[in-house]
Amino acid sequence: MSQIGLRCAVPEEDYVGRLPVVHNLYNMGKLEFHRPVTFFVGENGTGKSTLIEAIAVAMGFNGEGGSRDFFFSTQDTHSELCDYLTISKSVSPKDGFFLRAESFYNTASFLERNSNMIRYGGVSFHNQSHGEAFLALATNRFEGNGLYILDEPESALSPQRLMSLLVVIDELVKNNSQFIIA
Numbered sequence: 001m002s003q004i005g006l007r008c009a010v011p012e013e014d015y016v017g018r019l020p021v022v023h024n025l026y027n028m029g030k031l032e033f034h035r036p037v038t039f040f041v042g043e044n045g046t047g048k049s050t051l052i053e054a055i056a057v058a059m060g061f062n063g064e065g066g067s068r069d070f071f072f073s074t075q076d077t078h079s080e081l082c083d084y085l086t087i088s089k090s091v092s093p094k095d096g097f098f099l100r101a102e103s104f105y106n107t108a109s110f111l112e113r114n115s116n117m118i119r120y121g122g123v124s125f126h127n128q129s130h131g132e133a134f135l136a137l138a139t140n141r142f143e144g145n146g147l148y149i150l151d152e153p154e155s156a157l158s159p160q161r162l163m164s165l166l167v168v169i170d171e172l173v174k175n176n177s178q179f180i181i182a
Contacts, residue, residue: 016081019047036173040182048182054081056149061098065107095146101155131156138168144175
């Protein structure tokens with residue numbers, strides 16, 4: 001598991017700098033992820049997804065989701081927060097994925113065009129429900145010894161499927177993985 005440290009230098013007068021989560025991070029000076037699973041929780045509009053997205057982009061993931069080798073963009077809308085983050089890590093994970101609920105359709109479409117889907121369970125994500133596709137991705141694609149950044153995974157999942165995702169997370173944590181989840 002990688003020890004990830006995060007420093008933020010966003011000017012407070014900037015919109016992103018005024019988001020509560022970013023403002024607090026700026027005032028703290030540094031945020032470290034020592035645990036295998038970190039959850040960001042809070043009210044809508046506090047900046048959880050903005051921070052998760054910025055961490056993912058700063059770590060080299062596609063802003064719309066995917067692994068580090070996903071090079072597509074339907075609309076470049078990620079915030080500039082990633083430009084103000086300094087990431088430090090003790091180990092580079094061998095695997096990783098940024099999974100975000102709001103742009104999963106775009107990620108699934110990219111995979112349909114550029115993959116035989118074997119690594120993802122062999123079934124088109126567009127031929128499954130949103131929740132089934134989300135869980136199939138986590139179950140089949142997440143290999144362990146990785147960093148997995150999940151933005152609002154609960155929005156796609158029923159309570160039963162959410163419990164299934166927790167089992168997958170637990171198994172991957174036992175396989176030296178780290179999760180950052182909003």
